[in-house]
Amino acid sequence: MDIEQIICRDCTKVSFSIGRCQKCNSPRILKHDELFSLNIAHIDCDAFYASVEKKRNPKLINKPVIVGGGIRGVVTTCCYIARIKGVKSAMPIFKAKKLCPEAIIIPPEMSFYKKISNLIFEKFYKLTPLVETIAYDEAYLDFSGTYNLHKKKPAELLVELSREVEEELGITISIGLSEKQIFSKACVLN
Numbered sequence: 463m464d465i466e467q468i469i470c471r472d473c474t475k476v477s478f479s480i481g482r483c484q485k486c487n488s489p490r491i492l493k494h495d496e497l498f499s500l501n502i503a504h505i506d507c508d509a510f511y512a513s514v515e516k517k518r519n520p521k522l523i524n525k526p527v528i529v530g531g532g533i534r535g536v537v538t539t540c541c542y543i544a545r546i547k548g549v550k551s552a553m554p555i556f557k558a559k560k561l562c563p564e565a566i567i568i569p570p571e572m573s574f575y576k577k578i579s580n581l582i583f584e585k586f587y588k589l590t591p592l593v594e595t596i597a598y599d600e601a602y603l604d605f606s607g608t609y610n611l612h613k614k615k616p617a618e619l620l621v622e623l624s625r626e627v628e629e630e631l632g633i634t635i636s637i638g639l640s641e642k643q644i645f646s647k648a649c650v651l652n
Contacts (some may be wrong), residue, residue, distance in 0.1 A: 468493040475620050497639070498615045504638040505620075507582065507627075510599035511520045512541040514578050515568050517632035526565040530555050538570050582627060589619050 469476050470483035482489050507513065511529040511565040516522045526544035528538040537558050540549045546560035554634050558565065579598040586593045589612070592604035605616035612619060620637050 465578060466493055466495070467498060467504045468643075469497070469617055469621050471621055473626070474618065474625060476618060485576050492617065492621070496641075500641055501605045501614060501616055503604060503620055504640075505586070505601055506636050507599035508542050508634045508636055509539055509545075509577075510633065511539045511570060512544075513577055513633045514575055514617050515572065516541065518574075522566060526562050528555070528562070528565045528567045529570050530556055530558070530567060531569050540565070578633075581631065582633070583624060585626065627638065 467476065468476055468491045468571070470486060470488050471492060472488040473483060473486040475483055475485040477642045481491075483491055494540070495647055512527045515529060524543070524548070526541060526547065527548060528537050528540045528544050530540075535555050537549060537551055537553045537555060539551050540558070544562050544565050547565075549558045551563050553565065555604075558566075574645065575598055582599070583593065583595070583601070586601060586603055589601065590603050590605050590608050592606070594602040594604075596602065605619070609615065614622075617639060624635050624637060
């Protein structure tokens with residue numbers, strides 16, 4: 463069995479292992495032959511507006527939440543509980559209600575989402591000045607040349623970032639890491 467370098471998604475420890483994390487025994491480890499040599503990340507917050515609403519109102523945690531507008535409006539986003547029922551972004555609200563009648567529909571509050579987005583992007587800019595914004599909840603980050611500043615590889619920084627955003631803001635993020643921007647969206651770490 464090959465022993466390769468891994469990083470733990472729970473405690474962020476980098477080690478050499480063939481299975482679980484050596485520090486916390488977590489099975490949530492990341493390993494890939496090139497994991498520690500890749501520099502371009504694509505970050506996308508998971509169900510961003512719905513996640514923000516659930517963080518703001520913890521009573522919504524285990525409920526299907528749809529963020530969208532009005533009787534003739536569309537779904538801006540929805541949580542994964544609503545997605546299980548077939549609800550999708552850009553779907554008319556009336557169709558979403560038919561698929562998931564128990565859903566809690568919340569009108570979007572873009573100014574609030576922008577504030578949360580700014581907090582997340584501040585964290586991005588602490589890691590690298592090379593941030594290309596795609597949306598409130600999505601960006602490309604280029605970590606080329608940042609090792610001297612942080613003394614950590616991009617994969618290490620990104621696992622720490624993921625934990626920090628989830629702990630502080632209650633939002634999970636999906637991260638892709640690659641050698642080129644065009645591939646980073648498809649090469650997901652988590």
